[in-house]
Amino acid sequence: MLSIRKAVLAALCLCPLGALAADQAPDFSSTDGQYLDWLDRSVKPGVDFFHFANGGWLKANPIPPDRAEWGAYVAVDLGNQRFIHDMVEKASHGTKAAPGSVEQKVGDFYASGMDEKAINSAGIKPLQPELDRIAKINTVEQLPDEFAHLQMIGVAAPLSLQQMQDFKDSSKVIAVAMQAGLGLPDRDFYVQSGDASENIRAEYVKHIARTFQLLGDNQALAETEAKSVMTLETSLAKGSMTDVAMRDPKAIYHPMDVSSINALTPRLHWQGLMAGIGHPEIHGLNVATPDFFKTVNVELTHTSLNDWKTYLRWQLVQTYAPYLSQPFVDEDFRMASVLNGEKQQKPRWQRVLRAEDNALGFAIGKMYVDQKFPPSYKQAATQMVNQIRDALREDLKTLAWMTPATREAAIKKLDMMELRVGYPDKWRDYSGLQIDRGPYVLNVMRATTFEQQRQLAKIGKPVDRSDWDMTPQTVNAYYDPSMNNLNIPAGVLQPPLYDPSWPDSVNYGNTGATIGHEMTHGFDDQGAQFDGHGNLKNWWAPSDLKKFQAAVKCVADQYSQYTVADGVHVQGKLVTGEAIADQGGLILAWRAFHAQPAFVNAKTIGGFTPDQQFFIAYGHSWAMATRPETAKTRVTTDPHPPEIYRTNGVLANMPEFQQAFGIVPPSPMVKVDRCVIW
Structure with missing residues (x-):
């Protein structure tokens, strides 16, 4: 079931994370962020842009048997896992870590999880x-x-x-x-x-x-x-x-x-x-x-x-x-495979690492940031975040349907929004958490209890605005309406999603749209109910709210027409907030890209204009293949649309995209009665 935070905290869904069957992450090295081999040029952009942008990737990267889904974000997470795996495995072999130190806890947790002989011997x-x-x-x-x-x-x-x-x-x-x-x-x-x-x-x-x-x-x-x-x-x-x-x-x-x-x-x-x-x-x-x-x-x-x-x-x-022991693990996986279609379990090291990320995520995150996220990356990404906020501020100033009082309140909320990039200013303290070399399940239980106590201890205390809900190594992002803050972890700021050396066309089309997505959550159908202080309060003029709700209904109706495996329909009312954020985020990123001085001199690369590069990068961000079982489960439980509709559904509403590729109606990529909010 949804937690109270998940019910209102808006995250960019990057889907269940996984790995290649060969346990190897793809090579995402690129000098300019152009992944032209991902394209399927047999598909016309005006017919199905998702498969035009990603058909090559999908053909070359079938879903591994241990995965329910496989795509660009998943592969980035695998790269992070492999990088972190080297760190924690080294710590698990260390003998000089001081008792109670972060190094001791990180190493011992991993060692306990990898000791299959002891786990199987202990059973229940x-x-x-x-x-x-x-x-x-x-x-x-x-x-x-x-x-x-x-x-x-x-x-x-x-x-x-x-x-x-x-x-x-x-x-x-x-x-x-x-x-x-x-x-x-x-x-x-x-x-x-x-x-x-x-x-x-x-x-x-x-x-x-x-x-x-x-x-x-x-x-x-x-x-x-x-x-x-x-x-x-x-x-x-x-x-x-x-x-x-x-x-x-x-x-x-x-x-x-x-x-x-x-x-x-x-x-x-x-x-x-x-x-x-x-x-x-x-x-x-x-x-x-x-x-x-x-x-x-x-x-x-x-x-x-x-x-x-x-x-x-x-x-x-x-x-x-x-x-627990292998029979319990196998039985748990058997049911999971019914729900998500996975054919085999993930390697043990990945399962243990995921558990350790839940238990000691910010301790690992500190190690990750020190080694993998230089200050220059944080500085460049922060600059992009500020530029996209500037684009939203300009948009709010000129929205034709918004009256002055609502406009003023919206701009005030945006100006109050805290923008957080990379990692927290204050690192989490794990000194009170006991971790040893086994049993593994008890390490997990103690870590869970430690976090439960930490969370519940907040009740009646001043709000800790330094706290993060996602670890720095997480390949994701989120907006918190009660905090009115936007959070872009370091883990998502890497190829093929982002590189400060790449052209703005690529960075803004991909990560810029992610930033815009989270920022727009402050003004989606949920976020719009909270003011700049994070209070549930109506700040809308009645006439504006009526227009906004009509636009929201347009989006819900549009996505309700989409289907996944076996004709199962997307729940438009469930995915509305994410669909609004997708659309608003891409528009903001496009406007911020065009506002950059470098845009005037942006170059055509690989036969594609800067605007085309921008939209191709956006399409690449949703490169994902999904098993039918998972697709049907997700439309029941997930407030995010399927990736194909996060691409085609958004772009069909965007004249700037259609102009970039010379697409005219009638076309599946042109929604004539388009939904417009931002």
Whole structure:
């Protein structure tokens, strides 16, 4: 389920990250950023620009068997992983690191994860104390205590307790309770009809049963247990909000004091829940999804204690299966392959490195930045960010449909937006985190608890504006509406996406559009509801808001027409914010590119004009092949459109693109009744 931050925090989706089957990243070296071998010149730009720009890449780079998707961003992440792998592996072989030092923790975590012999020998034993704890629950009244305990070790079942900036007062950090507790990726998987959904549910029940057998239960008992888990999770799913509904910040903002929420859901014992997460002083919180908690309250009456305990056992083991012995890892992958189509598991070192990035990401990030991200890169990228903000400011000054009062508020918000590039000014402190050489699963659990405690400790404290949600090595970017800040990690600022030595045409078409995308999120259908201070507040004149909402509907309707594998439709209302950001971001990048003094002398390269280079670079940024299973899962759960539509859907609305390639209607790349916001 969506966390409260994911429900409102807007990120550029770079999709599940992966590697080549041969475990080798492509060579992205280029003197001018032109990847002309990526093109498929048999496809006309005016018919399908995505395949014109990327057909060569797609043919030369089939999806590896251990990947659900494969594309440019994924390959960049692989390069980062290989670079970091060398660092952590060296640390794991070191013997001179001081106990408790970052070097010791980075090295020991990796060593514990790579010690397959010890992991397989231990089996389920490291998790046995947690299983025993669940087994000792004697009454339904004890369940909320276990919910709180599981929350602290990263098992959000059936609820998630977090912190958030108060939507109405962004200077405050408050507690928030969110719906959670589903084993399938989204509530829709439990309620959708059709053969595909029914097949996934059937496979999921088999998967649960096989996992219980790995825990030692006989087949008949395991099958009964699996059905009980599915019954309870289905009830929870039916009580859950849809991802589309959760995109409205007002719909997930219901501040209540503990006495009020106890009256609404008395069986959850909220004061005890707060004490269980280490914060008995909390007397109020945002109950983001009240109807869900009403459902939980009902199930605490109607579902037997034994079934609840079975469910909690399942949620615990499912959460930690990737870090247990090989039978659990294999069974976890078997279900994942049903959902995403992967044919084989990723190499172990990549799986361990991903876990270590979650556990010690900013410690690794400091090492990464010191070795791979020179100050010149940060300076050049920061300059581009400022130039794109200038372009948006000029756009806001001249928008014909925006009245003066709204225009002034929009410009004020933009001027207040904090622009952060590369890495945080203050590095995270891991001194309180215990890491040793094993068991691996306990390192993961301690790291999870450490982060949970760090996050919850923010409640009632001043907002820490130095904190980042993404590590520096992350190949992604995001905008946070409550902070009103834009964040471009160092990991995304490298070839084939960016190089300060490349022509502006390439850098602005690719990374410039990424920057513009995140900046536009401050003014998409979600971001536009927050003011410059990060407060949920209407700053729109009624007439302007009506025009804006009409334009938003145009975008939603456009993307609802698109389909993926087996004719499954994109959810226009789910992807609207990202589609708006894609369109606005590319327009801003194009205007910023044209505003550069160097544009006047920009050269034709490889037979393509500077404007054509710009749009080809944008097309390259979305080079991605996706398995059908993953494509169908993503349109159910992902607020980002499929890559082909992040290319063609945006460009069809952009006359500047059509002029650059001489495209005239009728053409699939020209939307006559185009959607216009920025």
